[in-house]
Amino acid sequence: MAKPAKVRQPAAPASSRQAARRVRILRAASELGAREGLAGVQMHDVAKEAGVAIATLYRYFPSKPYLFLSVLEWHIEQFLGGDDPGPVPDETTDPATEVAETLIALSGKLLGSPLLASAVALSSFTEYASAVQTRFDVVERPLGQRLLRLLGGRADTETTRSRVRLLVYSWWGLFVAMLTEEIATEQGEAALRLAARLIAEQ
Template identity: 80%
Template sequence: MAARQPAAPMSSGQAARRVRILRAASDLGTREGLANVQMHDVAKEAGVAIATLYRYFPSKPYLFLAVLEWHIDQFLGGRDCGAGAGEGVDRATETGETLVALSGKLLGSRLLASAVTLSSFTEYTSDVPTRIDIVESALGQRLLGLLGGRADAATERSRVRLLVYCWWGVFVAMLTEEISTEQGNADLRMAARLIVAG
């Protein structure tokens, strides 16, 4: 039997409730790590019924994948996005610095970063299809804006996908300490130069 699809918030009250849940899960993930967070604890911390929690987030991995997307959206919403517009902007540098800063922000809490990373791997094997075109995500849209539409749409979308996949791989390597933060940041800057200029 296929898992139930998550509900989308329809009113401002429901949207606020969803954000409370994401904030509660984020706080608990930061303090406890993924293995120690229970859905009942998230519901209690958010001040919602357990049925409400499951209405929006059918599983713990789905919830923490949403936490990752929420953190990315919050981070990007607080950054200046002027680089996608003007002349003379070094798009490769701005793209690289955006990816470096995002990694730094997420790595600021290792337990939460581990929780959302493990959840992303788990969620890809679940029955609930959460995958969207990565270009339509908050990060994808920001990168698309930074590229500035210099080439045909298909090429720009391919570049965005390459940038996001590259960022994710380097982020995981930094999180697991396969590479140092300094090396990861250097790799992200190089990837941006190669992909944006290519």
């Protein structure tokens, strides 16, 4: 019996030049995905658009689903302001409202490009069944860290981290439901506000 092919793990940029090259790839994939949708984008087209060799593309992104999951993360980071941790909550801040409005605005940003939104959503399902799997704690990702911060003065306990996970998973489910028009945008936003209130105030 033949041995399965060894999975190529994604490389991390080791220099500012490599980091810039990775961003060019993400930007190119975003532009192509927004025009063509997931099925219409070929990895060779992304490499050409980004001005990199196809081997370089696969070095950082071993599969198309992995690439578009990375596009999603990149867009979330851009929406949140990159390395900006966001405002420090104070006693006048209502955590549930801040969380809800952040998630609603993020949904609106992503849904503004329906083909790209579909590409990242489809890739999330495909990637979890693929050989190169993306496994991470959502609390450690930029969105999780922002929500953790918005919960205010609460200690970074496992209970608080569980609240953040519930918020992210609730948002993602409602985002997909709005994307597929299973529910109207207004319904999705109302549900996000309710979910934020129920989860953040427990």
